[in-house]
Amino acid sequence: MTPNLTYVIVIGVLVAAGVTLLLERSLTRVLMGVILLGNGANLLLLTGGRAGAPPIVGSSSQEEMSDPLPQAMILTAIVITLGMTAFLLALAYRSWHLNGHDEVQDDVEDRRIMDLAERDEVPDDDVDGDDDDDNEETGADRTLAGTVDSGRAG
């Protein structure tokens, strides 16, 4: 089988345009990128099988038929892209509804960690900390039995 140059070019352009849009921050643009990229990927699958007559038994001989397997794969992929498009659209709408825009924001929690890293600090949690004196580590007993007073070491 020899490569079909037309397909190769279309795949290249679709992927290039798709990736460019995908790297944007506007969700609508990202979505357009996903659709273009999806079309490119579908076409890439299609190059895996030969072209020919429709794969319907009886309408043409088996030697002339196009390869049915990539077609079956692409068909479900197309419908899934529809579901994905709907989901991303809903996401874009909700983002717009809540924030007044549909841009993908940076993760706030990640920002916080990056700030910590810049200040050379550690998160405040249980493991680390001031457990060098034994005082804190006792006296946790008896909470079950409800006695308030617990002994403290000195």
Place this chain on the structure above:
Amino acid sequence: MLALVAVHALAAVIAPGLVRLWGRNALYLVALPPAAALIWALSHTSGVRGGEPVVETVPWVPQLGLELALRMGTVSWLMVALVGGVGALVLAYSARYFRTDDAGLGRFAAVFVAFAGAMLGLVVSDDLLLLYVFWELTTVFSYLLIGYDPVKRAGRRAAMKALLVTTLGGLAMLAGFVMLGQHAGSYRWSEVAENLPSGGYLAVAVVLVLLGALSKSAIFPFSFWLPGAMAAPTPVSAYLHAAAMVKAGVFLVALMGPAVADVAPWRPVLLATGLITMFLGGWAALRQVDLKLLLAYGTVSQLGLLMVILGGGTRDAALAGVAMVLAHALFKATLFLTVGVVDHATGTRDLRELSGLGRRSPALAGVAGLAAASMAGLPPMAGFVAKEAALEALLHGGTADLVVLAGVVFGSVLTVAYTLRFLWGAFADKPGIEATEVRPVSWSLLAPAAVLALAGVTVGVLAPAVDRLLAPYADLYPSAETGYHLALWHGFTPALGLSVLAVAGGVGLFQLMRRERVRATLRLPFDGADVYRKSIGLVDRLAVELTGATQRGSLPFYLGVILVVLVLLPGGTLVAGSPWPQRFHLWDTPLQGVAAAVVVVAAVMAARALRRLTAMILVGVAGYGIALLFILHGAPDLALTQFLVETVTIVMFVLVLRRLPAKFSERPIRSSRRGRVALGVAVGAITAGMAYVAAGARQAVPISVGFPDEAVSYGGGKNVVNVTLVDIRAWDTMGEIAVLVVAATGVASLIFRHARDLDRRSDIPGGGRAESPRPRWLTTGATARAQSVILQVITRLLFHAIMLFAIYLLFSGHNAPGGGFTAGLVAGLALAVRYLAGGRTELNGAAPVDAGMVLGAGLFVAVGTGLAALLLGGEFLQSALLDFHLPVLGHVHFVTSAFFDVGVFLIVVGLVLDILRSLGAEMDRQHETEDNEVREKELV
């Protein structure tokens, strides 16, 4: 043995239910499995005494040589008896210690008995890997018990500390086990011991195993986790940190000692770390004012002593060691339990506040006194017998042993001193402190402690009998030289003298400490706790730096990294060394070139568009162009689906874009945009290159060559693509329709914002009827306001025709272009047209069902088809051909996979309906509400 472990597991499962049913009294019932373990061990006493281990092997995965190998020798027998007996008594104690309304009591009971089961499994494991599993299980359960009260910060921290330290040690131990097991070709210790490696390999393995044992038994430098673990409730401390878990390390040393005692690092490591631990623990115990902490440090000290004795590696030392294990478990558990009683009766454990308790609760003081006497090594207690044996064993060794002997004697002095401090602190009358108020102590709370204390006396009195039970273990050591026997009275021996010396020294030291209030701290330059704290801090810092450097939280950044890697690695490979196909063809037909040109132009313009609508239309044009390419390729099903999907997509976009601003928000800085384009072009070029190479590299015959024949003979259809979807690759399709259901649900949950709205969503059919009480054909509803009447009438006329067409596509799809996907899309478009013409009233009139119902029905039909095939003896989703005659229709040819296709159809319809309801109708409603609110505000 396995059955015993299983009974514990079962008890753990049902314990919370029992506690809910009977409150704290259920703990008595939960105590039965450990009690059974004790009885079982006792019933095997005669066999074990005769040196006959109980062996049980259950094949597990014979092909891999995996089996559950259990073996109960003398040490294991002793441990089973202790784990079961002390466990049962502590549970009985807990039944009175906790209040019945303690919220966490059910969980406590479950975890406690699970822990007992794990400990039991640990001590009877012969297979080292099995032992490791139980070992880690005890760690996990002890974590849960220490962190019993999740609100307490100290408890959480202590639990985490214990978990980290013991798990780390456990991992080292596992490595040691693997080294030993790989060499021996078996993981059963009874076989590994006969087949040990030699030299440095063995030394490394032994050190690794010791790391596990030392960390588990809180030996220096790992001792710091044990006092922290006192955050657990007192029964937990009594069991885990006196009798059971910390004994796991001691048990391991005892188990392996006979085989490896002469390996170079074994003795020095155990003796050195044991002595240090003994001193540090004993000294720290003398400085505590919390009775429980005093005991905890005492435990640390005693564990050190146990390691020293068992590490001695001679027959007599081993005998003394196991006797000490027994004695220590009995007296330390008793003392912890009495501290719990003191706490219960007075509300404090601080020895500065307690006074006069001995006079007011003589029974309690008596029980504690018995145990304390054993701890101090006074006759006729078990502790005395064991200590005598230890001193005697060390007396007969060389110079090194004498040094150790001196250490042990000094350790005993410390022990006697902190024992006195404990008794004095808990029970003495203290001048200047008013007598503590004492609540009455119920006998049922005190009884378990009393039983344990009396057991300590019994063991001491019956020392010769105990000697006969434990001697088979000691005889495992090769150097069976002197043949010492446990007894209360050996005559006036040097060992007795040393005992007297230790007691006298201890009394003196206690008096000294009391008077002078010696506050000197004994600190080593190197402390495990510091190392722990520093490494935890380091890990935290590393995590922050690493996370900060890699997890930027920016989606374009992540995508960029992935794509750059794609360009560099696979792209680089492609450029560097691919055999580029020499032959290619420009196109199959020139028309492809035309379609391609449309797609290319539309895609490039779409990427540059500034307005949402423009971009949307251009993307749609590109999609239609692709559909054209599909036709030219010879893929009518694909083309049909692509056309329909593009159309539905445009409808969706229009629905949403009417709410969003016309233009995209401000484009980012030009330079970063150029970077994006460059990356996009690079990825596009790489992908194109891959497509070129891949298409030309094909050599094997495609798997699909046989599809047409199979489609007709097995699938019963002529449309190969459709048969592939519903039969040959039906599993794929099943997965994909599931994804569609998920996507539809996601869309709905994003748009319907509140649970209340979701409820309303299921009411929609009813709501629709409420708005137009009697659906009348061709007459518009009264609520339709802005829509064109003519359009509505036409769509109503067309609707049924389109639906019929969809049904036709569905059933003809098996033999001609069509099928569930396309039919579903056509039906969905019919609904979309109704919605566009008449708004949500029309939509509800056209489809008076909930979208979720349609989706669910579709999934039900699809899965049901598959299961039906399974029930009829076929494979999941296997299809069958049915040929039969019907009176009117004549010959009917039917394929069961058509049902599957109906499921697909329903799901696609459901998806589109869901989209229309969410992105269309619900959005309308939300905006109408908002508009109304705005209007009302303006009016006000």
